[in-house]
């Protein structure tokens with residue numbers, strides 16, 4: 001029996017606007033088991049980013065409960081939320097946000113230094129895992145967009161997160177490069193035993209998941225194992 005990693009019950013995230021209440025999340029229930037690879041699909045504005053940000057404790061839900069490894073996730077407490085994120089969550093964005101003045105290897109070493117300790121052997125292993133063993137001494141401007149995103153993936157894995165989140169992480173890549181990045185990502189997360197939730201509006205990415213959840217108007221409209 002797989003172990004439960006996180007449980008969300010009746011999560012709501014409302015924005016009070018002059019024009020009225022925007023229900024970005026409108027009562028989401030979600031249980032995620034260790035080892036699952038979830039793709040969260042839905043049209044623009046359906047609440048995908050909001051849900052991911054609440055899962056990462058980057059945002060405060062208006063209502064509902066959220067526990068991670070059986071412990072209630074902090075909210076309205078920026079320092080505790082930062083600690084929770086640092087200890088548990090990796091995040092990959094659409095834009096790679098690599099430091100341009102550092103080499104590929106140095107980008108990984110820096111993150112290690114910020115989150116516990118430099119370990120060059122492990123940094124090189126992670127870069128090999130995403131197929132970049134020959135690019136370690138290049139600068140971000142000297143490699144392709146797909147390769148830059150693979151550096152960002154290696155960087156997100158460097159602190160061995162329990163949960164890796166991705167928001168439209170192939171949104172800036174062509175379809176062939178997207179496929180390669182997703183394949184590398186699946187392989188790396190399986191090798192590292194990391195649970196993942198990836199948000200996208202790209203239906204073609206569903207094939208990389210073990211579970212596909214569809215969101216519309218802030219509600220889960222389907223949830224299927226694949």
Ligand SMILES: Nc1ncnc2c1ncn2[C@@H]1O[C@H](COP(=O)(O)OP(=O)(O)O)[C@@H](O)[C@H]1O
Pocket residue numbers: 015017022023024042043044045046047048049050051
């Ligand atoms: N900071 C905000 N203020 C007001 N409304 C917001 C804010 N962030 C998101 N929303 C609204 O919440 C809804 C869900 O947004 P979002 O989670 O970004 O959707 P998605 O990622 O699926 O495109 C949208 O209607 C959006 O306009």
Ligand SMILES: [Mg+2]
Pocket residue numbers: 048049050
């Ligand atoms: Mg979004």
